[in-house]
Amino acid sequence: MQLDFTLQFTDNAWYPTLDINNFKSTTGENINIQEKMVLSFSAPGKITEGDITVTTNPWCELKTAIESSEISSGIFDIKLTITAASGAIGDSIENIHMGVNVSSDSAAKWDTFKNTFTVAADEETQTAGELVVTCAALPAGLENTAVELVLVRGEKSEILNPVAGKNTFNIDAGSYTVSAAELRTADGTVRAGVILSADTLTMTKGQRTSLTVAFEPAERSTTLDISIDLAADHALYREEMSLAYLENNVEKQRFTLSAGQNLRLEQLPVSGQFSVRIDDIKLNNVHYQFDAATGALDNKLHKVTFTHEQIRQNDDSQSPSAVLTVIVKAEKNVAATFDLRLIEQNTLPHQYHFTNLPMQSGSQTQSVKLAQGSYQVASGTLIHDGVVHYIDVDSATLNVDGMSPVTLTVTVVEGANLQVKGFPDYLSFGGCADMSPSNVADLAEARVSSLFKYSGDDGMGDASAYLDPAKEPTSKIIQMARDVEAITHDSVLPVMVSYTCNLSLGDVENIIDDPLRHKFSFANFIQALQMAQAMKDDEHSVPAGFIVNPDYLGECQKYGFKPDYAIPVRQPLSEAMAHHGVNIAIPAAITDTLKGYITGVNWLVRVVAPDVVLGWQLNLWSVGGSQWVYNDFTYDDVFDPEDGVKKRMTIDPALAGKLSAQYALLVGVFDDIEYVRADGTAAVAKGADFMAADRYEADDFTARAYKNGYCYSPFEWDRTFDFCASLSRHLRQPVLPWQMPASRLASVSEEVGSLDEQFWGTGGSYLMGHAEIGDSVEAINANLLNIEFLDVHTSMMGHNPKELFSRHEWDFSQPKYGDFPSRGIFHVQVGGGATTGVVSAVNRNSSSWMRAKLKSYRNNPVKFSK
Known part of the structure; x- marks a missing residue:
């Protein structure tokens, strides 16, 4: 039964609300809902179950379920299903009140979507229009292939398979892009392009829309399927072999293949001769030669398989x-x-x-x-x-x-x-949370292994007062992680990012020397640690993780502070401990120095929350700047931890990682410390468990990134992770790239509007692969390529992204995370407070793309080899 209803919108910039009432049957029948009420509509943001209140008379207990998909930037199609906890609903629903978490300040008002609302009782809502597809006869040779029309509306896609003649489909109302892959036989020997009368469709509820499908003339070609089939004990089984494809004895293509791999070459000519040859190999004093495979180019599929029978081998021992x-x-x-x-x-x-x-x-x-x-x-x-x-x-x-x-x-x-407590035994990913109600569903969809959030009220250490426990989000974030676990049934580690001394603010020498700031920040850190430890249970032996003090090590290294640099530590730490009733003697090794401060933070974690996992953070720019990411760069005053002297150095990724690691080790980040427990027994407090490495959290094509000198092509990302590899190598500790922008590139077929609202970038495309872009600059949307960089950055970045992407060979076809474990990387956390991650509340544009990529990744993660 389809229902009529009344809508009453209340406008609010960030949280508009709606009341739906006066439900009536469109046919005049009495409403007597037995199973469910279904509502379908669009909204300028996400709606969660906590945003919905259903009023009933007489009262009955109801359950709500929400399905949502992003159909354009920040606009969602939503389906709300209401069922009774037991029995029937009848006509008891008087009013449905709901609010929407608006995606941006530029989003359309909710009442502009009023015509999208449809309500039904005990059946699905009728939202469809009729699409009539008139399809021409299929070209000769392709009569048995299927036409595949793809209709895309945001995250929604639908595949239609019309046949020759008239075809009718029911399609939900909305605007769609429509495309069709070329027709081709399974062996690729015959193909024809598909011509559509339109590339966009607007479907209207209850109305008819037409589309015509025609075909280009069929093209014929030859296909080769090439493989190497060798037994596992053959001497060449693990070798990469160089192959050449020739037409009429002229080499046309060259590629590399190993045993067990397959390669298909399509769209080859339909006349002439082909040959496939493998270059000779001289291995372990044996000369291997391969018989060439030859045949006719004849509009057929040829399977070319090299086995041991095509290999001749001769002794190649040399003298001397x-x-x-x-x-x-x-x-x-x-x-x-x-x-x-x-x-x-x-x-x-x-x-x-x-x-x-x-x-x-x-x-x-x-x-x-x-x-x-x-x-x-x-x-x-x-x-x-x-x-x-x-x-x-x-x-x-x-x-x-x-x-x-x-x-x-x-x-x-x-x-x-790489087996860090609290994390999985494979390369894993986590995302930033901002505590919006939609975070749980988003993080669960992405199947993250961790989520992170800044600790405290201001996220910067709360250095001016003892923080009200109600304002410390640690317990809430831990509960959020467990709510995600309840959906995915996978372990999710909550990670707090905590400032015990915030040097991100600048004014480094004054802030680091302020005992009052230290006291309050230490105390508020203790409070967060106590909350985390209190939530340990049988299923969560590691209740949380902490990443401490972003920018602290970077600033200290850049300034050249030595381990004995004077910092007030013992008194503010003692006062903070007393405030929270931590009754244990501060070890003598915790001195009023830089090293004493770092050791004190580590010790505090181990005595207050012994079961949490701890990491420190450092930055690409710790050596004095991050220009070296673009090209090796010479700085005049780089601090050398080996002799404690600033000097002129040319920095590359390997040296940047080495110097940063040496500095972290110099100031004691991973040092253990002996102490005496409150009961008088001796103990050892372990140093940090890992190092977090931060590039800069802004999405590349936003002004706050490229105007600050951060806009990366794959070359710069390669060098970033080369830095991480060097960092881990010299620390001999696991590294966690943190706050990595997960935004993706836009292709030429996508609409690009305001860059600072849509958050385009390259981090997600690099990490997860972006086959639509591949290795082609021309595949990238021109609106991204033509951004003008500031003059001050052109020497390292070029004048615009097109220049940046044209300086080196690159390829987004495959994900780049495959070798991360061999680089010492065990986990990657994506996103930030205003940077694309996996939660739609922070960014609407790429977060759904990243969620889908991460969800797919979990089906086949990169495991830490035995």
């Missing part, structure tokens, strides 16, 4: 040749093995691949002798039982000049343990 001894120096003997590869610098290089070398101190003389030549030594990183190990060689080049034995020294260095 040398015996190689690999000397392994392992910091710790590990029950695992590693590989080494030597590649000659030559046109057809000799290669040597030594496998199953033990990660234990000792020497291994190889049975295969080395031919004379100069070799590049390829070493790498491996993960065993969740711990990163670096395989370092004493020289990147090995020269073999005759029969004299040669040695290669390999050092196995233990790095970060």
